[in-house]
Amino acid sequence: MKLRRKLFSSKYPYDCTKSELFLGACRENFDHLITHCKDYSKICRGLGITSSEDISKVEDIPVIPTMLMKQHDFRAGRYMVMATSSGTSGKMSRVRFEFGALWSALKMSLKVTRYHGIISMRPCRYIVMGYKPHRSNKTAVAKTAYLTTFLAPALSRKFILKHTPDGYKPDFESIVEALKKYEKGKAPVRFMGFPSYTFFLFRILEEKGLSFKLPKGSKIMLGGGWKQFYQEAADKETFYKLAKKTLDIEEENIVEFYGAVEHPILYTSCPAHHFHVPVYSNIVIRDPVSLEPLEKGQTGLVNLISPLCKATPILSIMTDDLGILHDGATCPCGVKSPYLEIIGRVAPDDIKTCAAGAADIIKGVKV
Amino acid sequence: MILFDGKTYESSEQDRLLTELKNKIPVILSGKQLSPEMVVDAVDILREDLLKGKFDELLTSFPKDVVATYKKQAEALLSKEHLHKKIATELGDTEEYITDPMDGFSQILVKKMPLGVLFHIAAGNMDFLPAYSLAEGLMTGNINILKLPSADNGLSLKLIMQLIEYRPELKDYIYVFDTASTDIQGMRKMAELSNAISVWGSDMAIEAVRGLAPTGVKIIEWGQKLGFCYISRLDEVKDAKEELEGLAKHIATTKQLLCSSCQVIYLDTENPDELRSFAVRFLPLLEKAANENASEEIGVLARDTLISYTQRLKGYLGEEEKQENVLRGRGVSLILSSDSVLELSPMMCNVLIKPLPRAKAGEVLYESRYHLQTAGLICPDEDRGSLADLFTRCGIIRVTKGSDMSAYFPGECHDGEYALSRYVRIVNVEK
Numbered sequence: 001m002k003l004r005r006k007l008f009s010s011k012y013p014y015d016c017t018k019s020e021l022f023l024g025a026c027r028e029n030f031d032h033l034i035t036h037c038k039d040y041s042k043i044c045r046g047l048g049i050t051s052s053e054d055i056s057k058v059e060d061i062p063v064i065p066t067m068l069m070k071q072h073d074f075r076a077g078r079y080m081v082m083a084t085s086s087g088t089s090g091k092m093s094r095v096r097f098e099f100g101a102l103w104s105a106l107k108m109s110l111k112v113t114r115y116h117g118i119i120s121m122r123p124c125r126y127i128v129m130g131y132k133p134h135r136s137n138k139t140a141v142a143k144t145a146y147l148t149t150f151l152a153p154a155l156s157r158k159f160i161l162k163h164t165p166d167g168y169k170p171d172f173e174s175i176v177e178a179l180k181k182y183e184k185g186k187a188p189v190r191f192m193g194f195p196s197y198t199f200f201l202f203r204i205l206e207e208k209g210l211s212f213k214l215p216k217g218s219k220i221m222l223g224g225g226w227k228q229f230y231q232e233a234a235d236k237e238t239f240y241k242l243a244k245k246t247l248d249i250e251e252e253n254i255v256e257f258y259g260a261v262e263h264p265i266l267y268t269s270c271p272a273h274h275f276h277v278p279v280y281s282n283i284v285i286r287d288p289v290s291l292e293p294l295e296k297g298q299t300g301l302v303n304l305i306s307p308l309c310k311a312t313p314i315l316s317i318m319t320d321d322l323g324i325l326h327d328g329a330t331c332p333c334g335v336k337s338p339y340l341e342i343i344g345r346v347a348p349d350d351i352k353t354c355a356a357g358a359a360d361i362i363k364g365v366k367v
Numbered sequence: 368m369i370l371f372d373g374k375t376y377e378s379s380e381q382d383r384l385l386t387e388l389k390n391k392i393p394v395i396l397s398g399k400q401l402s403p404e405m406v407v408d409a410v411d412i413l414r415e416d417l418l419k420g421k422f423d424e425l426l427t428s429f430p431k432d433v434v435a436t437y438k439k440q441a442e443a444l445l446s447k448e449h450l451h452k453k454i455a456t457e458l459g460d461t462e463e464y465i466t467d468p469m470d471g472f473s474q475i476l477v478k479k480m481p482l483g484v485l486f487h488i489a490a491g492n493m494d495f496l497p498a499y500s501l502a503e504g505l506m507t508g509n510i511n512i513l514k515l516p517s518a519d520n521g522l523s524l525k526l527i528m529q530l531i532e533y534r535p536e537l538k539d540y541i542y543v544f545d546t547a548s549t550d551i552q553g554m555r556k557m558a559e560l561s562n563a564i565s566v567w568g569s570d571m572a573i574e575a576v577r578g579l580a581p582t583g584v585k586i587i588e589w590g591q592k593l594g595f596c597y598i599s600r601l602d603e604v605k606d607a608k609e610e611l612e613g614l615a616k617h618i619a620t621t622k623q624l625l626c627s628s629c630q631v632i633y634l635d636t637e638n639p640d641e642l643r644s645f646a647v648r649f650l651p652l653l654e655k656a657a658n659e660n661a662s663e664e665i666g667v668l669a670r671d672t673l674i675s676y677t678q679r680l681k682g683y684l685g686e687e688e689k690q691e692n693v694l695r696g697r698g699v700s701l702i703l704s705s706d707s708v709l710e711l712s713p714m715m716c717n718v719l720i721k722p723l724p725r726a727k728a729g730e731v732l733y734e735s736r737y738h739l740q741t742a743g744l745i746c747p748d749e750d751r752g753s754l755a756d757l758f759t760r761c762g763i764i765r766v767t768k769g770s771d772m773s774a775y776f777p778g779e780c781h782d783g784e785y786a787l788s789r790y791v792r793i794v795n796v797e798k
Contacts, residue, residue, distance in 0.1 A: 039684055046683030067677045072684065288669035289661075289698045291676065301669050318676075322669060346670035 001100055003028045004307050008104040008280060013060035013111045014335045015279045016328075022282060022307075026061060027052035029307035029315050037076035040064075040313040058282045059060035059293045061316040066262045069093035075160050079311035085261045094312075095261050101309040105264055108280050108308075112266045113151055116255060120152040122217060125176060125182050129193030129201065131158045132159035148192045153296060155187050160197055170197060172204050179212050179247075195222045195239070195256075198293075202242035214247045218357070220249055223257035236273070258342065262317045263304040267340065274331050281306040283340055284326050286318070296325050298341055368545055371526060373531045378545055385556045388512075388542060392484060395510060395539050400481070406505040406719060407450045409534040413526065414445035425522055428669050429494070441741035449777065454506060455689070456778055457785035465798060476796040480540075481508035482585065484607065485790060488514050488576060488683070490567040491522075497523040500565060503531075505540055507790040512557050513543045555579045563587055563790070570737075584754070589782060592626035592740035593709055596769045598752065599635035599725070599746040610745045611649060613770025615656035620773075622671070623714040625739040627765065627773040630712040633723035635746075638737030639705065646694050646720050647702040654696035656715045661698060665737070671715045678713035709735040725757070732761035740782060743769040 003025035010018060030052045034041045044050060044062045055061055064074075070085070070093050079096035097105070103156045113119045126149040147156050158178050162171050182189050191198060198220065205211065220243055258267035260276050267275040277283050284303040285294045294300045302323040305316045321342050328338045369376040371384050372391075417420065418438060418458040419535045426434045442450060483643030485504040489497035497515055504511040515523060524543060546553045556562055558576075563585035573588050580586055596614055601607055614629065621628040634645055662668055692703040707723045709731060723731060732739060739762040742775045744754055755766040764783045767774065 043683045045682050046680070064680070065673050065677050067673050068680055071677070072681070288665050289672055292670060299665060301673070318673065320670070320673060322665060344666060346666050346673060 001028060001032070001310065003102060004100070007307065008107050010111075010279045012311070013108070013115050013278045013280075014276055014337045016336050018279050022279070023055075023058060025307040026058060026315060027055055027304065028035050030055060030061060032310045033076055033313045033315060036310070037074055037313050039072065039074050040076065049106075054324045058316070059284050061305060062319045063286075063291075063303055063316045064313060065318040066093055066260065066320060067318075069095075069262055069314075074313050076311055082262075083261050088184050093262050094138060095264070095309070096311040097309055098311040099262075099294045101311060104280075104308055108278070109266055112268055112278060115266045116270075118219075118221070118255060118268075120217075122156045122188065123153040123184075124188045124190050124217070125155050126157045127178065127189060127191050127315055128157060128159045129191055129197040130159065131161045132163055141286070147188075148223075153188065160193070160201075170200075172201060175201060176205070178206075179214075183214060186215055188219070189214045190218065191220040191308065193221075193223065199239055199242075202239070202246050205246040206242060211246050211248070218247070218253065220247075220254045221257065223259070251348055258340070260304070260317075260319055262314050263306060263319070264308060265304070265306050270331065270333035270335055270339075272331055272333050274326070274328075274333065274341075276331070276333075276337045276339045277325075277356060278337070280308065283323075283325055283338070285323060288322070288346075296327050296338065299324050301346070302342070314361060322346060368521075368524060370527060370531075370541065370543035370594050373535065373541075375528075381544060381546065381553055382556075383766065384542075385553070385560070389560055391539075392510060400507065401508040401537075401540055401778070403454060403506050403508065404528075405534050405536060406502065407447055407454075409530045409537060410445050410450060410502060411447045412533045413529055414441055416529070417441050417445075421464060426524055435440060444775070444777070450506070454779070454787065457787035458791065459506075459788070475797045475798060478794055478796075479791045480794050481510075482790055482792055484512065484560055485509040486512045486514070486557050486564045487562035488564065488566040488568070488572075489516055490572075494522070495526070496567065498526045500567070501527060501541065501543075503786050504565070504790055505530075505537065507787050510512055510540050511542065512561060513541075514554065514557065515543060515545045516546060519545070536557075538776065551579060565589070569648070591738065592782065593630050593711060593735065593738045593739040594625075594627045594743070595631040595633055595709060595774055596629045596743035596745065596772065597633045597635070597728075597758070598645070598685070598769075599722070599744075599750055599754065601634075601745065603747045604745060606750070607745070608619055608652075610769055612656070612741065613768065614745065614772075615649070615652040617770050617772050618661070618718060619656035619660040620655060622716065623712055623718070625773050628714075629715075629743060629769075631709055631719040631721055631770055633721055635723065635725055637722050637724050638723070639703070642703050642720055642722060643692075646703055649720075650694050650696050650699070650701055653699045653716060653718070657699045658697065668698075675700075675713045675715040675717050678715075679717070682713065707731045711739070725754075728757060729761050732758070732763065736762050739763050741765040741767060741772050743767050743772040747768040 003021060007018065007021055007025045033043055034051070043064065047062045049055065049060065049062050066085070073094050075096070077098070079098050080102060081097045083095050083097070085093040102144055110119070128149065137154050158175060160170050160172070160175055162169055185222060200344050239255060243249045243254060244251070254275065256269040256275070259265055264283070265278065265281040267278070269275055282305040284305065285298060285300040286292065287294055288300050291301070302319045302321045303316060304319060321346050324341045324343060325338050326341060328336045331339060369378060369381060369384060371388070376384060418441070426437070458479060463476055466475050466477060468474055486496070487500045488503060489500050497513055497519060500651070501511050501513050525545055527541060531541060544553070544557070544558070558580045561584055564576055564580055566573055567586040567589040569591045573590050575584060604610060618629055623630060634642055636642070694701045694703070702712070702717065703717050704719055704721045707721050707727060710719070712719045742758045742763045742765070744751060744766060746754055758766055766767070
């Protein structure tokens with residue numbers, strides 16, 4: 001995995017001159033996967049790609065939909081850590097990482113967060129708008145949200161989702177209490193987690209007529225997907241306004257992350273709120289009917305490519321997100337790599353079919 | 368949301384309500400019996416209101432032409448006249464009678480009675496199915512517990528509540544729960560209250576229900592089926608082009624999601640060249656039909672593409688050696704195969720094309736005996752009778768035209784039986 005090491009050691013996270021190295025690292029990853037993952041090799045053979053010589057551009061790499069990963073557990077040798085997607089109705093992807101992948105991910109995270117000024121030595125207080133870590137929770141969202149609380153020394157950590165005997169429950173009251181306390185202190189406050197909960201918190205604060213002046217340097221970091229929130233996502237302006245009104249946090253201190261357990265690359269929004277594609281990955285937007293690659297500016301299925309991991313075949317995966325890839329040169333932030341705009345999701349995949357086995361009925365019932 | 372005793376409750380009250388229901392059932396059963404006439408009346412008023420546009424707001428999520436078709440079907444199928452005919456066809460003689468005297472034996476009164484409590488586990492692949500299944504249970508006088516499919520959009524509950532509004536006496540016979548499919552305890556409790564479980568779904572779903580049902584409960588299965596279209600001597604078929612266009616339209620409109628949908632097109636031949644030349648001829652027709660019936664919504668298009676792509680990759684995972692020979696068009700594909708196995712296609716306008724000489728039909732159909740239902744026929748008129756005979760002898764339930772594989776025919780049975788007759792029992796009382 002020489003080329004992977006080289007790629008993830010790139011000094012500038014948005015270097016646009018590394019496309020040859022990127023393709024090389026992908027081919028190297030492909031050669032490993034096809035010889036170490038039987039199921040992956042079956043699929044590649046079916047699609048007519050049998051060796052890295054068949055791959056002349058990243059679009060040629062066989063694409064595995066996350067929909068399939070939720071139904072089939074791919075294994076490709078030894079691993080150190082396993083993460084799962086949040087998964088509704090019991091369906092979730094399992095992604096395994098070997099040491100080299102974790103090491104590469106760490107290098108990437110440090111470079112990207114440093115570039116965006118998220119790494120800081122100034123101690124702060126964290127409010128995680130997500131899961132409190134619990135041994136029963138293996139979701140990547142919980143893990144990454146927790147890891148984010150190490151990007152600056154933590155004075156304290158509060159979690160909005162508490163594990164109760166009835167599952168996870170949001171606890172807005174205790175967050176409001178904490179904010180009252182933090183407002184008087186000097187340490188900046190960092191919010192991390194689901195946009196939806198953060199938005200609801202703003203709404204609750206607004207309804208109650210509460211507003212806080214949080215210490216300077218406070219940030220809101222959003223990740224874990226907007227999920228059922230797309231209808232309202234158009235209203236990001238409102239989100240920024242409410243952040244200012246209720247917590248006194250400026251728009252430029254709101255950072256968004258995008259990623260998926262099947263594609264653990266850290267996409268971080270620039271000051272213009274764009275997700276530029278870092279050097280560690282490529283994005284292909286595909287036609288929603290023919291799956292052929294589309295030109296920039298067109299809406300289609302989002303195909304994410306990265307040679308990060310070799311313990312699971314996540315080299316090229318297809319999410320169920322719909323998005324547009326824009327030309328980066330137009331972004332005022334100065335980063336030249338293209339940026340991804342997420343438009344929404346495909347219609348729910350819980351379509352029923354009696355012919356196919358109306359799997360929903362008692363999925364997961366083992367009696 | 369739960370509908371219990373004509374009132375709605377939060378889902379969290381399920382446990383308490385099921386305990387209450389256990390005490391309620393014996394009281395209802397020992398009281399009077401529900402008359403089918405009351406149910407027919409309520410359904411007929413529902414039909415009137417539907418045609419007047421009372422539920423239009425609920426139907427806005429469906430495409431306009433689909434709503435028009437539904438209304439047209441409802442106008443005919445939910446009418447008093449049709450319901451009476453349905454009861455007569457499906458239950459036969461509902462009047463009680465006394466057997467003829469016979470020396471040395473007592474005479475008995477024979478009559479049809481409801482099973483008691485019916486637990487419906489409805490699938491979500493057909494709109495209105497949950498409400499329809501419940502109405503069938505009511506028409507046979509049963510107390511009905513209905514578990515809604517997870518994707519139900521509230522339409523079923525609304526329609527059922529309407530029935531109670533028209534005829535409040537029905538409330539004792541209707542209990543609707545939105546239990547999650549993973550709530551095994553809840554489902555087991557419902558099963559334990561029942562005399563019979565009517566389950567719609569896959570082999571897996573049915574197996575799971577068999578597992579959770581107490582011994583002795585009658586399981587009424589409406590299982591997963593596979594449909595195919597059989598094409599013989601196409602060159603001699605009158606209006607062959609129209610017939611093929613009809614089949615293409617059937618595939619495009621059902622997206623191959625129904626039990627009766629065409630998964631495989633069989634050609635009466637052993638010659639692979641004939642398969643290919645048929646595919647070349649059929650591809651543009653299928654492509655045209657798919658484009659005409661395609662959703663314009665990008666989210667739906669993308670979902671359908673993802674599903675069929677995922678299904679295709681799953682095929683590679685399952686059968687490593689299988690050589691695929693595929694003709695692809697925009698949003699459709701024809702998969703040529705050398706075997707004759709009746710199997711599920713990748714759906715969404717991705718159709719399997721296989722050889723099946725008439726002489727081998729028996730062997731192939733016997734292999735699929737648990738999943739047989741509909742065979743569409745495209746053949747010269749003089750062959751129709753013999754092919755229909757052959758297929759029905761080998762286990763097929765419905766023989767239709769290629770274009771009508773998923774059509775509804777008044778008076779038809781479902782999977783070889785009349786639903787209503789499965790929801791009653793025959794009792795004898797010595798005179």
